[in-house]
Amino acid sequence: MNFQFESLAELLAMKGHGPFVWSAYSISIIAFAYLIWTPVKSYRDMVNRELKKRSREENAPD
Amino acid sequence: MHPIRKQRLMMVLLIVIFSSIAIGLIMFALRENLNLFYPPSKIVSGEVPHNVKIRGGGCVKPGSVQRSEHNLDVNFVITDGVADVKVFYSGILPDLFAEGEAAVINGKINDKGELEASEVLAKHDENYMPPEVAEGMKQAGGEHQKTCETINYAR
Amino acid sequence: MNWQWFHRLGSPRWFYEKTTGWLPWIALVTFSLMIVGMVWGLAFAPLDAKQGNSYRIIYLHMPVAVLSMAGYYAMAIAGAVGLIWRMKMAFIVMVAAAPVGAVMTFLALVTGSIWGKPTWGTWWIWDARLTSVLVLFFLYMGVIALQQAYQNRDTADKACAILSLVGMVNIPIIYKSVDWWSTLHQPATIKMVGESTIDPSMKYPLLIMIAALYLFFTLAVILYTRVEVLRRESRTQWVSDLLTQAANKRR
Numbered sequence: 530m531n532f533q534f535e536s537l538a539e540l541l542a543m544k545g546h547g548p549f550v551w552s553a554y555s556i557s558i559i560a561f562a563y564l565i566w567t568p569v570k571s572y573r574d575m576v577n578r579e580l581k582k583r584s585r586e587e588n589a590p591d
Numbered sequence: 592m593h594p595i596r597k598q599r600l601m602m603v604l605l606i607v608i609f610s611s612i613a614i615g616l617i618m619f620a621l622r623e624n625l626n627l628f629y630p631p632s633k634i635v636s637g638e639v640p641h642n643v644k645i646r647g648g649g650c651v652k653p654g655s656v657q658r659s660e661h662n663l664d665v666n667f668v669i670t671d672g673v674a675d676v677k678v679f680y681s682g683i684l685p686d687l688f689a690e691g692e693a694a695v696i697n698g699k700i701n702d703k704g705e706l707e708a709s710e711v712l713a714k715h716d717e718n719y720m721p722p723e724v725a726e727g728m729k730q731a732g733g734e735h736q737k738t739c740e741t742i743n744y745a746r
Numbered sequence: 747m748n749w750q751w752f753h754r755l756g757s758p759r760w761f762y763e764k765t766t767g768w769l770p771w772i773a774l775v776t777f778s779l780m781i782v783g784m785v786w787g788l789a790f791a792p793l794d795a796k797q798g799n800s801y802r803i804i805y806l807h808m809p810v811a812v813l814s815m816a817g818y819y820a821m822a823i824a825g826a827v828g829l830i831w832r833m834k835m836a837f838i839v840m841v842a843a844a845p846v847g848a849v850m851t852f853l854a855l856v857t858g859s860i861w862g863k864p865t866w867g868t869w870w871i872w873d874a875r876l877t878s879v880l881v882l883f884f885l886y887m888g889v890i891a892l893q894q895a896y897q898n899r900d901t902a903d904k905a906c907a908i909l910s911l912v913g914m915v916n917i918p919i920i921y922k923s924v925d926w927w928s929t930l931h932q933p934a935t936i937k938m939v940g941e942s943t944i945d946p947s948m949k950y951p952l953l954i955m956i957a958a959l960y961l962f963f964t965l966a967v968i969l970y971t972r973v974e975v976l977r978r979e980s981r982t983q984w985v986s987d988l989l990t991q992a993a994n995k996r997r
Contacts, residue, residue, distance in 0.1 A: 530790050544798055546800040546802075550799060553807070554784070557853050557857060568966075568969035572973055575989060
């Protein structure tokens, strides 16, 4: 098993196929990040709503 | 299992079975139309309408590719081992287009039974190997895609 | 046979509390495998004799395509379990699997399209394989839309489960489409029976990526399931306590 390219520039260029290969990988990585981030964001929103609800209760006049 | 659950299980199975039968019948009715392209034997036997846009596909016959020296015109023969069809095209061919490889051609059959192509696509196979391994196979006599290799070109 | 585990699995609370501890471990293994697979596939696997470097897209394309189909089975089976046993948790998993499966299918279509341009010479063609995968994408979207369409959650769950089951017939069609009809797409490389048609030096990163994507799918579905559990159980004491605790920590 060897590194298949002479240099980093060649790895990026991939003999002309670089734009295709790298765009496929970047789109996929963005999509994977989206799948992890969305539920984490929903959870945070739930906790934030809880926080807001509490501050409203605390500030409410007796 | 509880009888009511058994009943629900039967419902689930019925949904799966009936939807499969329904889709299966639709596909049976459409069977020929689901093919992407016509093989050369069907084009030669006259099953394919002339002067309308159709797709033909087959293996590019080794030694048949003739390129023009002045422009992008190219002609070649596709075959499925039973019949040959001559293809005329003017344009850039995909990188993977080669003799002994499969191609899918979009175009019209003219009155002479030749395919006047408006688009040529390369159909690659499911084999992946490093160049050294491919070189070794070439020496052993297996150079082209498997589907195109079994064809007897020397007819 | 002891059915206790099955009933426990049916408890949203048990699932939520159990998976809290699992998450970092699954994530660690998933992302390690993914990084190893990607780096190996991109830089260390030899280039293909015919396709050159463009074939490196296979290390993403095939695993996401496998998961788009396996994920659909997971969603449909969860729906069936929900319909038969009226198990809350099964419907929650079904609803959680839909967006993850939809993204996998979307990626299979997009990476396939990007791969198609330099090899076939076109981004898209209406052959049996590509079209049936597009149908799969619409099935996932249908399940997501159906979930939103009903006010009543029970009705929505049942409708989604039935749509998933009806759509299940599409999976064997996708798998066999390249053998049944003439297509531009090539037949399968890794076969269920018989030898694979990929050189061993290129196969290992592919197997690693398939394992990574299976784990990633599991991880994403667990995350979506946990949020859906909190949403559906929001009126219960344990969820209220859990959110209060989290809010306290945040201050």
